[in-house]
Amino acid sequence: MPKLARYRLLTAVILLGIPFVLTAAPTPVGEWLFNETGTIANSTGSNTALDLTLRNQTGAVADMHSADGLGVTGLAGDRAFDNRGATNMGVGPSGRADIADSASNVLDSLGNFTLAGWFRTDPTASGTGAGWLFNNYLYSPGTGFTGYGLYYTDGQLRVVSGHYNGYDLAMSTPGAYAGSDTWIFFAAVYKGSGACPANCPSVTFYTGTRSSPVTLVNTVSGNGVFQGGAPYPEGQYFTIGSTSYFSGGNIVTGSPFDGLLDDMRIYGSTLTASDVESVRSLAAVPVPAAAWLFMSALGALPVSRRNGQRFL
DSSP states (O other): OOHHHHHHHHHHHHHHHHHHHHTOOOOOSEEEOOOSOSSEEOBOSSOTTOOEEEEOTTSOBOOOBOOTTOSTTOOTTOOOEEOTTSSBTTBSOOOEEEEOHHHHGGGTTOSEEEEEEEEEEOTTOOSOOOEEEEEEEEEETTTEEEEEEEEEETTEEEEEEEOBSOEEEEEOOTTTTOOSSSOEEEEEEEEOOOOTTTSOOEEEEEEEOSSSOOEEEEEEESTTTOOOSOOOOOOSOEEESSEEEEETTEEEEEOOOOEEEEEEEEESSOOOHHHHHHHHHHHHSOTTHHHHHHHHHHHTSOOEEETTEEEO
16 A cells, blocks of 8 residues: 555544544443433443433423423434523522432442532523532521532532531632523543642633533632532432432422533543533533534545545
């Protein structure tokens, strides 16, 4: 094979490998794509016992999936968790997706983790209340500050982590996640271990869209700013889209995220920036892209004839 042909073949192989590199995302502990219908959102992560029960504004079990095609990709068969019936961002009762504490204990003891997903705020939502994306956090006089969570408020994300006698609050740059009625990718990487000043515990925030790769928003770290450590185990429901906890023998909900949520994932480790980008690309890379690259790669190969036969 001529040298130029070998070069072009190598180029083609590299091109053909690109889609596989982009989609080689880490495996989450819990993953909820919301593409099914019914009152359960299946966990497709490594722990398949983390199925979510969907509930409406009254707390009754209900189908809270969006209409077909309203998921982040916009493709047929892609649905989302639809919480647009909430009174407002962070205000009043709302729908939720939850797991009883006994089933979600595996999520309680994570000392290092990454929370990632997509949200689309309801264009009619107003207010600057806390709209919970992930809630595994609780304060009560008897048990103190426990668990962890991630919530949205006025274009900003905040991670809270309970340590019994206190809590940490890590905040993204204000306005970094602003946007109405558009899909926004988010990731919060929680590193609970490490010693300052060289390796402080930290929370790192990333954002992206379907058409743009992830960018680093900011990192919160340092003594007196972020304590770190494994969150003190929480003893209530794990919830997506709202809070959910017991009070007086009843389940109380509130602080809803008013909008759509999709492809929500929890990883039991600190993802790198390239890992986070590979997660974003799962929803951002169109299905035809691989086929387009294949045809482009074939176009890079020379075509010749010898003795009436066609060769690549």
